[in-house]
Amino acid sequence: MGRRAKNKQPAPADLPEPRQTGGAAKQKLQKRNVPQEDRKSLKRKASGPVSLPKAVEEPKSKAAAKPKKAVKIDPKPTIKHVDTAKAPSTLKKTKAKTAAPAKDSGKSAKAKSHSHSDDEIPSVDDVLASLGLPKDGKLSERQRKKALAEAERLELLLKSQGYSLDEDEDEDEEEEDEEDEEDDEEEDDEEEDDEEEDDEEEDDEEDDDEEEEDDDEEDDDEEEEGDEDEDEEIDDDRALDFVDGEEIEDEDYAIINEEDDEEIDSDEAYGPGEEEKEARVEDESLDDEDDEEDEDEEDEEEDDEEDDEEDDEEDDEEDEEIDEEDINDEFDVDANDDDLETDEFGADDEDLEEEGHEAVDDSFLLPTVEDEEREKQAPLDLQLVHMRIQEIVNILSDFQRLAQPGRSRADYTERLLKDIQTYYGYNEFLAEMLFNLFSPAEAIEFFEANETPRPVTIRVNTLRTRRRDLAQKLINRGVSLEPVGPWSKVGLQIFESSVPIGATPEYLAGDYMLQAVSSFLPCIALAPQPNERVLDMASAPGGKATYLSALMQNTGCVFANDSNKARIKSLTANVHRMGCKNVVVCNYDGRQFPKVIGGFDRVLLDSPCSGTGVISKDPSVKTNKSKRDFILLSQLQKQLILCAIDSVSPKSATGGYVVYSTCSVTVEENEEVVEYALRKRPNVRIVPTGIEIGRDGFKSFRGKTFDERMSLCRRIFPHAHNLDGFFVCKLKVDVMPKGPAHGSEEAPEETVFDDAQDEQIMQRSRERQTKKRRVVT
Numbered sequence: 001m002g003r004r005a006k007n008k009q010p011a012p013a014d015l016p017e018p019r020q021t022g023g024a025a026k027q028k029l030q031k032r033n034v035p036q037e038d039r040k041s042l043k044r045k046a047s048g049p050v051s052l053p054k055a056v057e058e059p060k061s062k063a064a065a066k067p068k069k070a071v072k073i074d075p076k077p078t079i080k081h082v083d084t085a086k087a088p089s090t091l092k093k094t095k096a097k098t099a100a101p102a103k104d105s106g107k108s109a110k111a112k113s114h115s116h117s118d119d120e121i122p123s124v125d126d127v128l129a130s131l132g133l134p135k136d137g138k139l140s141e142r143q144r145k146k147a148l149a150e151a152e153r154l155e156l157l158l159k160s161q162g163y164s165l166d167e168d169e170d171e172d173e174e175e176e177d178e179e180d181e182e183d184d185e186e187e188d189d190e191e192e193d194d195e196e197e198d199d200e201e202e203d204d205e206e207d208d209d210e211e212e213e214d215d216d217e218e219d220d221d222e223e224e225e226g227d228e229d230e231d232e233e234i235d236d237d238r239a240l241d242f243v244d245g246e247e248i249e250d251e252d253y254a255i256i257n258e259e260d261d262e263e264i265d266s267d268e269a270y271g272p273g274e275e276e277k278e279a280r281v282e283d284e285s286l287d288d289e290d291d292e293e294d295e296d297e298e299d300e301e302e303d304d305e306e307d308d309e310e311d312d313e314e315d316d317e318e319d320e321e322i323d324e325e326d327i328n329d330e331f332d333v334d335a336n337d338d339d340l341e342t343d344e345f346g347a348d349d350e351d352l353e354e355e356g357h358e359a360v361d362d363s364f365l366l367p368t369v370e371d372e373e374r375e376k377q378a379p380l381d382l383q384l385v386h387m388r389i390q391e392i393v394n395i396l397s398d399f400q401r402l403a404q405p406g407r408s409r410a411d412y413t414e415r416l417l418k419d420i421q422t423y424y425g426y427n428e429f430l431a432e433m434l435f436n437l438f439s440p441a442e443a444i445e446f447f448e449a450n451e452t453p454r455p456v457t458i459r460v461n462t463l464r465t466r467r468r469d470l471a472q473k474l475i476n477r478g479v480s481l482e483p484v485g486p487w488s489k490v491g492l493q494i495f496e497s498s499v500p501i502g503a504t505p506e507y508l509a510g511d512y513m514l515q516a517v518s519s520f521l522p523c524i525a526l527a528p529q530p531n532e533r534v535l536d537m538a539s540a541p542g543g544k545a546t547y548l549s550a551l552m553q554n555t556g557c558v559f560a561n562d563s564n565k566a567r568i569k570s571l572t573a574n575v576h577r578m579g580c581k582n583v584v585v586c587n588y589d590g591r592q593f594p595k596v597i598g599g600f601d602r603v604l605l606d607s608p609c610s611g612t613g614v615i616s617k618d619p620s621v622k623t624n625k626s627k628r629d630f631i632l633l634s635q636l637q638k639q640l641i642l643c644a645i646d647s648v649s650p651k652s653a654t655g656g657y658v659v660y661s662t663c664s665v666t667v668e669e670n671e672e673v674v675e676y677a678l679r680k681r682p683n684v685r686i687v688p689t690g691i692e693i694g695r696d697g698f699k700s701f702r703g704k705t706f707d708e709r710m711s712l713c714r715r716i717f718p719h720a721h722n723l724d725g726f727f728v729c730k731l732k733v734d735v736m737p738k739g740p741a742h743g744s745e746e747a748p749e750e751t752v753f754d755d756a757q758d759e760q761i762m763q764r765s766r767e768r769q770t771k772k773r774r775v776v777t
């Protein structure tokens, strides 16, 4: 993507997620903001087989649909026998043990019922029949999905048994299918008409795509200069303290959401990228164009939806010129005027179970030690690993019924963790740490989401412009965009742009910041008031500090501090560019507050962290974070949070708040840090953040119990919200209660870390900082 925004993701979540934990499949959707096609595809996801984790089976975006390591699924594989001795086979089946020929080693009962020798090449009809599907080529969407899933399984199985899939024969079958289709078409004139129309539209779309690609190539050259500038800034930021996981967030324009799977009313999309958006929606649905032709006539609901889409496309073509008034109206829309309709994924849960069990292969066996050894020797087979992940997740979801006798949950989990490391590329420690946050199925969704970039978003700088004015200017430059959601009046999601978003005149003039939506949240939670004194303790490169400045309408004072001198440069540059006149930039170790200056009305501690919430932007996190890093980080975070608390004036007339946030999802860096602060500072309590999205913070985790009000904290997850992973906690600092233990109403002049270990770590860090400064100066 380079610096050019090419974002084909669905819009960020704009619906408050119900405060409940549980799989994404149970989250509510907001119909109003979800394009119809996306909604449709979501429903399909919810009704997919249990055995195929949603995110893996049905990637939610084009990017996810083509993961580096994804299995290419041929919907109509044909089979050719090859030398089985050469094929590694670690996916072991009970049946395979008894009969040597691959034909008896089918994975599912259905697959088993269809054995194939060298001479027996099954037609698609045979396969369909074996699956109980109609032979006339007219499949409902669900049936088609099922067929595809079975085909994938069959393909993988056959591969593991030494078969190869021959593309030539595949083409023959396609021809056969086409002939069948033609027959069907003759029988039904009406259908034929429809299909002709479809064909024309598809051709148009294909042409459009080709033109787009050409344009892209041309534009790439033109953009090079701007890209270089921006890259410079970003590199600068990345060459930073290991503890910082977020510089990328702000510079890399991140944002979000797949989530909620909600979509944007077609009326809400603006700009010349409308067609592209349609294409985006089509990419995300699992249908390809051919599949649309195969839509089952009897499936009235889906046909209706398709008709609607066709109408929309026609409308879009007609409405090439954007009505400025409409745009202005849209950008004036008040958050409250949204009719939020929700849709429960839950409704499909039953189907999901049923279908999952149908697809379950209860003969899956964990590899033995010998199998594992053999697998180690053989070339890495990611398809095999991927398939085993799905099998194990499925078994863990119904362990009593599906587990192999004599095998424990731990056996399966151990294998699964190894496979996660192999397939997604995490180190052992991090794979386990992240895995433990979720159910096995949801963990896979999380890992999968980390393979997909989040949407590009910008924050409008209200010190310089209004959102609708900026939107209009960018639209005129060929940018396709829309508001991020009703909960933010300053966020815009960029879908497509013919100019580099980080180098437009508006960007250079400070009209906006490239900023992930998640990183709006701590500022919204802090809610600084005009004329207050606010400290942003770890602020470079200034995404949040400049937002705080804007929220305070350039009044009062924001102390934007960061311990990293190199990052101070980009912080200062952003402060100037964004026209923030109420910001003082300073360069201290945060732990020197409040000694340097205290008595703030509010303090934001957007803490240095591991960055496990932004792995899609910085995949190096997968391998470069060790147990030791987490220990050190957690210590630093605990020290910083105490300093943040002690820098707030409990007597502030308007404030007295601290917001602690990280772009990490681990409990060690979040709930545990807050719990530590509550223990050390009894004058502090957790209060609501005022953020409408996200899940509750954990009240307990793996045997540890946290403060009851920890649920008021917000947790944002990439797979659930299509936003960067984030944690936000708001604390109210009260006057210290009088008593033998505390004695004083005032915050201590110098924060005391009563832990000898803390002191040692601080000392080491100070020395490192001093060394770094020496190198820089």
Ligand SMILES: C[S@@+](CC[C@H](N)C(=O)[O-])C[C@H]1O[C@@H](n2cnc3c(N)ncnc32)[C@H](O)[C@@H]1O
Pocket: 240, 241, 243, 244, 245, 246, 247, 250, 519, 537, 538, 539, 540, 541, 542, 543, 544, 545, 561, 562, 563, 564, 567, 588, 589, 590, 591, 606, 607, 608, 609
């Ligand atoms: C997550 S980033 C902050 C991003 C910033 N809030 C923004 O919105 O642009 C964490 C920052 O903490 C800084 N940092 C690391 N250790 C620090 C310390 N001991 N005191 C102050 N800042 C520190 C890093 O240099 C990094 O810029």
